[in-house]
């Protein structure tokens with residue numbers, strides 16, 4: 001069996017009770033085979049990147065230790081999204097969603113296939129990934145881009161703040 005590696009998953013939701021979506025998604029990640037959730041970030045409220053005529057997003061990051069290969073892990077993420085009613089289509093690429101799970105980083109792997117690009121091609125620019133990721137792994141080096149802590153310092157958009165449980169989202 002292959003040795004476990006660390007992987008980071010970005011979670012996002014802006015429909016159908018986003019806080020409940022993220023809570024359920026963390027629980028489902030913990031049920032994945034050959035995988036352990038080693039830590040989870042706090043939740044952040046962020047302005048939508050893309051079309052503005054959609055609700056604000058709730059975002060978070062989970063750190064995993066997994067023996068799944070990246071393709072198998074990705075298939076499990078898509079299955080969790082599908083259970084949350086997520087429809088992936090070219091039309092909905094920039095639209096509101098009940099749950100989005102992005103495989104951000106898998107070990108130090110750099111990969112580009114039709115199904116999967118690693119590290120996630122936009123993560124180094126996105127505040128809603130870098131803030132929660134920096135809570136868990138500030139010194140993680142994103143291949144080709146540098147340490148998360150530095151990327152977060154240089155990243156200010158979209159606007160983001162910590163989500164307070166009980167506040168409306």
Ligand code: ROI
Nearest residue numbers: 012046047048049050057094128
């Ligand atoms: N914007 C924010 N703030 N958070 C997201 O998770 C998110 N996800 C997306 C797009 C539509 C790009 N915008 C987002 O897929």
